[in-house]
Amino acid sequence: MKKIPITLIFVLICSAFIMSCEYASDVVRPGEPGTDPVDPPEMKDPSEKEGMLKGSPVVINELMADNDNIAMDPQGDNDDWVELYNRTDSPIDLTGMYLSDKVDNPTKWQFPDGTEIAANGYLIVWCDEDHDNEDATEGLHSNFKLSKSGETVLLVGPDANDNMVLDSVVFGEQETDVAYGRIPNGTGDFQIVAATPSAENTVN
Ligand SMILES: [Ca+2]
Numbered sequence: 001m002k003k004i005p006i007t008l009i010f011v012l013i014c015s016a017f018i019m020s021c022e023y024a025s026d027v028v029r030p031g032e033p034g035t036d037p038v039d040p041p042e043m044k045d046p047s048e049k050e051g052m053l054k055g056s057p058v059v060i061n062e063l064m065a066d067n068d069n070i071a072m073d074p075q076g077d078n079d080d081w082v083e084l085y086n087r088t089d090s091p092i093d094l095t096g097m098y099l100s101d102k103v104d105n106p107t108k109w110q111f112p113d114g115t116e117i118a119a120n121g122y123l124i125v126w127c128d129e130d131h132d133n134e135d136a137t138e139g140l141h142s143n144f145k146l147s148k149s150g151e152t153v154l155l156v157g158p159d160a161n162d163n164m165v166l167d168s169v170v171f172g173e174q175e176t177d178v179a180y181g182r183i184p185n186g187t188g189d190f191q192i193v194a195a196t197p198s199a200e201n202t203v204n
């Protein structure tokens, strides 16, 4: 008969100990934003989005997968397009980098040598499969189009950088002449935006 109370006491002591640990873990959360005055500021960097390499100087900023009446390429065609944005104050040479719409083929299309994106500037890649078209020497033309039903676009670093994925966006079904881009410009999540090829993203 005396063993029962002892067991109960033991259980109660263990429960109290566990509860005190849980209470402590509820109170002390050094990694939680706002509770720790020494949170490193980079933890709050809005560039830390899924798919975007932290601090990537160039990002996929906007795209249109079904362009009927919004923008024309230099040859006068309403083709799909991807807008890149240089988030830095220096021009960036994209030589050796890639753009792809296939996760299993990240080096699908390579930027022509000498392709540069201006400081805080924008660059449009026409996704029209006109890469080998001799009549389409003006402008950047990839060897893939964007699917209106949705897919993935990847911005990939050069071979020397092990083709690291610098940025990517997965998009679902798109509507004709409706753009999909980052809000805030260059850092935010993708959403439906006003079409602003080569300009800062805005909501309608
Ligand atoms: Ca074209």
Ligand SMILES: [Ca+2]
Pocket: 065, 066, 067, 080, 145, 146, 147, 148
């Ligand atoms: Ca398309």
Ligand SMILES: [Ca+2]
Pocket: 061, 062, 083, 181, 195, 196, 197, 198, 199, 200, 201
């Ligand atoms: Ca834009």
